[in-house]
Amino acid sequence: MTDLAQRMMMDASLSRTEQAALAIGQLAEQAPHGARLGTKKELQEQCGVAKGTFNEALRILQSRGVITVRSGPGGGLFAASPTPIARLGNSILSLDAAEGDVADAVRIRDALDPLLIEDALDHSSAVDITRMRAALDVMRQTAEAGDATGFVRANWELHAAIARVSPNAILKSIYLSVLDLIESHTVSVEPAGDRPLPEYIAERQQLHVDLVDALDRRDRDAALRLIHAHNTTQHEPEAARVHTA
Known part of the structure; x- marks a missing residue:
């Protein structure tokens, strides 16, 4: 068994993508800045995951500034030195998101939404609106x-x-x-309460x-x-029971 495969067995509650990201991230953090970790093919084989799963793990690690x-x-793949901002994101993602932690995360998201809407009103381009x-x-x-779970995930992507x-x-x-x-900790969504989902x-x-x-036409009053x-009525994840891993 390879060292990466052993690292991936440390937390069976994580998805395969998360396990691969955790294993490679630990390898990068223990290596000197700029050290070569191996080729993509070598590391994928050592992790024992599919190519798509491995590439998604790399995307996560690159976004966190852990690898280049x-x-x-x-x-x-090479070990990178995370910026303070990337380390902040890593510290959030290292939380053990039990169901209560996910609810707390939703509250934080809601508190930040108005700030991001302000920025979107001022800075969104035609390409940004197309993505939305x-x-x-x-x-x-x-x-x-x-597909309630798919709807919630698409909502988060928006x-x-x-x-x-x-x-x-x-x-x-x-x-x-x-x-x-x-x-990453959402497994499924099911109806809750008496209201039809x-x-x-x-x-x-x-x-x-x-x-x-409203963002497209720069209507600040309507957007806010x-x-x-959005944040004072029942939230998307609370519209149904969100089962967490």
Whole structure:
């Protein structure tokens, strides 16, 4: 068994992507800055995961500033020195997100939403709005298919697209790390309470459509009113029971 395979067995509660990211991240953190960790193929084989799973783990590690990836002769994965902002995101993602921790993360997300909406009003481009509408399309498709979990994940992707517009690196890093924490520990969504879930999802879908429309036309009053309504009515993850890993 390889060293990376042993590292991946340390926490069976994590997904394969998270296990691979944790194992390679630990390897990078223990190596000198700039040290070559191996080729992508070598490390993927040592982790024993599929190519798509491995590439997703690399995306996570690169976004956290833990590794760099170089192509060509002598290329591969190299240990990077995380910036203070990246270390802040890592500390959030290192939390053991039990169900109560996920609820706390949702509260933090809600508190940051108005700041990101302000930034989106001031800085979003036509390309940014197109990305937001693409997430809305996935929300609509999953809603029509009755896929509550898919709808919630598409909703988070919309919020991530809004957050990426912000020029505030600290705000963006904290927010995206909180979203990653919530999403990575969500297993499934089931109806809760007496209200029909399709009815609730339809209302949330329309609220987000209206929010993106307000951002598109730079309607500050409408956008802030909608994000307030978004965060003071029942939240997406609380519209149903979110089962966490």
